Amino acid sequence: MKAVILAGGEGTRLRPFTATEPKVMAPVANKPILEYVVQALVDNGINQIVIVVGYRRQRIMSYFGDGDDFDTDIEYVIQRKQPPSGGTAHALYQAKNKIDEEFLVLPGDNVISKETVADLLAEMEEYSLLITKSDIPSKYGVVTLKKGGKEIENLVEKPERSPSHLISTCICSFPPDIFDWIEQAMGDGYYDIPSVIQRILKEKSIKAIRTDETWIDAVYPWDLLDVNGAALTGINKNINGLIQENVIIKGDVKIGKGTRIRGGSFIEGPAVIGEGCDIGPNACILPSTSIDENTKIGPFTVIQNSVIMRGVHIGSHSNIENSVIGEGVVTGANFSTYSEDSRVEADDGLHEVENIGVMIAEDTEISSGVTVESGVVIGKGCQVKSGRTIRENLESDSKAV
């Protein structure tokens, strides 16, 4: 059986972390979100995967190649222009030529597990939709079920008042007929899968399959911390690289090849440190932290519950907690962040976020002795001169002198 993964969109609400790669490539425990989806399929024996790519597709294609590193065959179809809103059905439609039998459709931007896909496969019928329970259903497509609870009655996108706590995961199985439905819907100006599903419901039944397995949605930058924390709970201890004297490693910690942990450092899992990093001496890495490859963490620096992306350099005597630090960010010594409940301004307005540190996008350079207050989002490529305290968001490529 084939599976089509939709990975063509930018994921605008994750800005500024989508400047050079789409949301599906955002790292969770040092692996792109999309890799969790691919892995879940491969673990269920599905190894013909079609990925619909669009925004910054080169990043996806050079990471996954033709799937060989993931024990699967991956083909790509390109969604060249996105329709004005939604567009998931339009994206799926691009894969039409690759499909001639029943297949799966999955969004590329939710972290799922092998068991999630297995739940669908176990009860799948021609048209099926995988649903799950959510505490905040109104952010998603809310599903009501027919009597007996086995079939979808209706699907309402982001209702003001939710008729149930069940939501659509957007993971479906379809026969090739789906492309006829999509053609009709697009003819009437509807380009998203929920609209197509609503049409189908008028004439056919769609099986509702409930899962309580992993399905995590990262929408905003701060969501990356929760997703990362959840993904880290499943890791196994695996230490490579060079561990110098007097390093203490507690709990489940993964350390990649070519990484050096210098003397006196303390690392408490769950935590992952990628390949080619240089940590310490006397650095302190606390639980739920991911540090991606080619990163350098200076002496006496403390990092807790944070996502540190590739190629970051953090100076000595710094404190980073509950924060997301984008690729290639460089900070001088004595960089500190606060963490508390804050109002954070995202691409679509203000949000109340619990216990959040800072979010700094790629290639921003911060000189020594800078403090960034909680909930601040700094865009990509900014420059912050030494001794400054940053209290408000900085737009990408701005200078704080």
Add this chain to the structure above:
Amino acid sequence: MCGIVGYTGPRDVGEVILNGLKRLEYRGYDSAGIAVKTDEGIYVQKRKGRIDDLSEEEIPEHDAGIGHTRWATHGKPSDKNAHPFLDCDEEISIVHNGIIDNFNTIKDRLIERGHEFRSETDSEVIVHLIEEEYEGDLLKAFKNVVKKIEGSYAIVVFQKDSNELLVARNQSPLVIGIGSGENFVASDVPALLYYTKEVKYLRDGDTALISRDEVKIWDENDEAITRETKTIDWDVEDAEKSGYEHYMLKEIFEQPKAIHESILGRLTSFEDVDFSKYDFDEVQFIACGTSSHAGYVGRYIFEKLAEIPSTVEVSSEYRYTSPSDSTPFTILFSQSGETLDTIAAAREAKRRGCNTLAVTNVMESSITREVDEVIYTQAGPEIGVAATKTFTTQIIILYLLAIELGLRKGVLSKDKAEEYKDELRKLPRKVERILDDKNEIKEMTESLVKAEDIFFVGRNINYPVALEGALKLKEIAYIHSAGYPAGELKHGPFALLTSETPVIAIAVKDHTFEKMLGNIGEIAARDSPVIIVGDEDKELKKLADLSYFIPNTPPIFSPVLVNVVLQLIAYYTAYRLDRDIDKPRNLAKSVTVE
């Protein structure tokens, strides 16, 4: 240079051989052919053109066969000059890669003895000579022939009544693939990977008999020996295009990963070469083509980081230089490790008493047996004829070597070394950022397609990068281009500058920046369109018609980034001109002739 595939086993022989040949197309592609054992004798299909021109349907199914993709050295590409060749009685068939130096004398003698030659190639003498020597034992005849021919060769032979393959190797690559109930032989690993990952590399002078169930090998003294079986750790898909339009573009995009792999582990401790064994005050770099440009860049890196005076020699000219009393440590670059000129230079350097180090991308390649030390660039297989990621990783190795030597000599402080290592760690992402701008760079090439001549200029460490940029453009876009030190233009080439000759100028903010500004001003004054690649600067922007600024990096590391921009410029210029980018005319990937 050519590609060879042989198979004995139960599979559809036509499919195995054509599949293997396609993966060897980078070795040459002006004619192709296949010979298969059948019950009625040997079936041969061969023609001028690509492997795709062979008709798979017509190939009979049987249990042994050989195939060949050719790049002409003796005799024009044509149907009759394509391999495989048959003897007069059409009972023996061979394919050959390499050059038989004494083929003329052998051929004259064989003609006297009544043999009829059907081609103009040197290779055909081999099959007639086997026929001449044959007295009922093909293996014996084959071994006699191998003793009589001089030159370089990889040969595969079979006879119509047997499904055994006989092979011999001398200075041309040949690798045996081990299957179960079947065995393979090929010029290079990609041809085998689809079927097996277990391989035996033959050495020069080896002959072997390959049957379905066993492989017997004899060394140059005809002693039966075993060669170690190795497991290849890359996959067939690694050698495929994964959604990119050309291998070259794919390989350009693989550079961030290739850099990462090259520095991985080597930043914490450099263990490839134990330099305490060697004592030297100077270094010489020897290579051809793109690899020689890596050598020129290396000269600047070594002199700056390790304060070791260095020279660069082109492999094919090295032997004409006069040996002196000094014995510089000799570093040879060859992507394939099969570049005959460079292998010859390695031998010559050794003869002159130099210690030698080869930097190559191919495990167990010929050059690795000629030198004292080997460093692998770990770039993964490179299929596009124009070298991209292997050049980049060669330069990365040079930084690592220079840092190691600088520390050893005490001219580089540990602190400074750490700083350089930090910069190396940042390079993969910086390259990625340039790749993100590919569309912007593509736009810049619009003006280049009409040009008949293009100049590349740079100073200091970016002068060789100008040479490499010009070479890349020549190779794949077929536009005449030349690289110059920026200060040299006014000593001649200025006479050629008009509004029709674009100049691509590299300007980074090192101590030559002011001079570079002056040079660019002079060029702009000749009305030549100026394209600037370098560090962001207002003055530069004013002078340039088009510009691309690289991510901030210390000047010593700028060649890696600038070169990626120039690769993309060459690629997109060739793309606009609809060139055969992965297989430019008259060129082949590894040059195994002098």
